[in-house]
Amino acid sequence: MAARIAQTTGAEHTAILGLGVYRPVRVVTNDEVAGPINSSDEWIRTRSGIKTRRFASDDETIHTMSVAAARGAIESAGVDVDQVDCVIVATSTHLQLTPAAGPRIATELGMNGAAAFDIMAGCAGFCHGLALASDLVRAGTSKNVLVIGVEKLTDTVNPADRSTAFLFADGAGAVIVGPSEEPGIGPTVWGSDGTQHHAIRQDKNWIEFFREIDEKGLDAVRPYLAMEGTAVFRWAAHSLEKVCRDAIDRAGLSTDDLDAMIPHQANGRIIDIMARVLKLPENCVLADDIEETGNTSAASIPLAMEALLRQGRSKPGDTALLIAFGAGLSYAAQVVTLPDWR
Template sequence: MIGSRIAALGHYQPATVLTNEDLAALVDTSDEWIRTRVGIRTRHKAADDEPVDELAAHAAAKALAAAGLTARDIDLVLVATSTAVDRSPNTAARVAARLAMGSPAVMDLNVVCAGFTHALASADHAVRAGSARRALVIGADKMTAITDWTDRTTCVLTGDGAGAAVVEAVEEGEEPGIAPVLWGSVPEMGHAVRIEGTPSRFAQEGQTVYRWATTQLPPIARRVCERGGVAPEDLAAVVLHQANLRIIEPVAQRIGAVNAVVARDVVDSGNTSAASIPMAFAKLVERGEIKKGDPVLLFGFGGNLSYAGQIVRCP
């Protein structure tokens, strides 16, 4: 069994930006109220005719270019999303068609906000098992399409975007760049984050999620570090699901990653669900805030009260 690594990252966000002032014209809110409670300043909104697979394909193309690969070098496409409209063809198949790939295996995973880290682990497993050599792992969501624009507690949170990673097998004798995943869920509390109804709408029990995230997740994240063989104080970066700055900052502090750069992309992008971790990670790399080989904690959490985390090495 040969391990895997992340070879390159890419991200994409739609051109339209919604500010807090824009939202204040829709519901009873204000820039101060939003910043104080969730830390968000802006978020991106896809056009009505800009589907999830288009967002995903843009991010994937950037990741492939950064890796120096073509679409036909990929033999597995995994897309983490909970906002795809159609059931078939799935989003992964549509991304493969947009990029003119050969004949990759194509699968979607719906683990909502923890989707990317679940998909990354699945790609790592496929490489280790020998069923894939190079995989494209994408987190993409169009959260604004399922937003209730009359609910002042949730409409201020959501944004659209996509992030992608090229995952490939390491050379023989090379240390893996993706450590074993630690994942799980609290299914009896799954009602705390919902995308339900016709049409589907996002809703959550904010205080329940906040208490769970800030109290239960830090010890789990420290176990992720143990599994990856890295002490929290040796982490170069912490990339949590970009849910809410009031969750990200205390969780990162309680993990004990005192020397790490903490991703705060939620401030400019809002909550983009499965896209949030790969987008935030790609931006840290793009800005040069972390360097090749640095240990990074990726930790997704959210819908189903699912969680998944792993230590990865910066590409």
């Protein structure tokens, strides 16, 4: 008779216990990015809803921004560093293929032996990480999980590219996911659509770039982030309503139960369309951090969450719908209870 393998069980419910963010020091106006793309402040605001964004300096790296945001999350959660036994880093801009950013971040935070790894699901990465963290705690694999969304997109964007240069920016947001007496993270609705893989992509792979160096030398052009804005806009406008409604339904709620909606800060027009088709109640706050922060990909939802709480537009304990989509195309949504953030 085969030996019986023991199984673990964890918390019945999970929640976001704490939140921290890091916003780079340098504020960049539309006028600053408009020149190289032959644009204007008015054009950028009309097309994206962005007024300013943050660009990281050379000293503000994926690691340093992540550590700063993580320390804020740990402090606001009221847990000790040694109580966090897993670190999930969602990013598409850690440009060193190996090792992952996670282990170094865990060590810099003073964690001893914590599991640590990176995931790459584009702008949906944070919501993917949140789903994994909740399931890890409920399964008993982890006690408390640190989830970080971090991007330094200025390392990947061509400042002369009219489709991307005005949109993307830098920053980091982090949360602690742990056990809770009440459900604080609803079931995740997620998926992907590989037929749209071309819509957001790196415009050449590294092997192609190395071959170009051999052929052209200094005239070789490095890989940059490329985006087909119209394709992304149409896909999001057509596909995301069902994802949002499924997440709300699976949480056992209706739109009338929502205090806030925190979508990925992709584009102001997309955010407005999503809110309109869902027919959100008047008292439901819509996150619009894109105006001041730009599109920070995997970092955008925790940054937008912090902005709502800091501004007093939302409060700890509120019920919020999170929805994100990005390269892949990948998407994920869940309903959460907003955490303490100080």
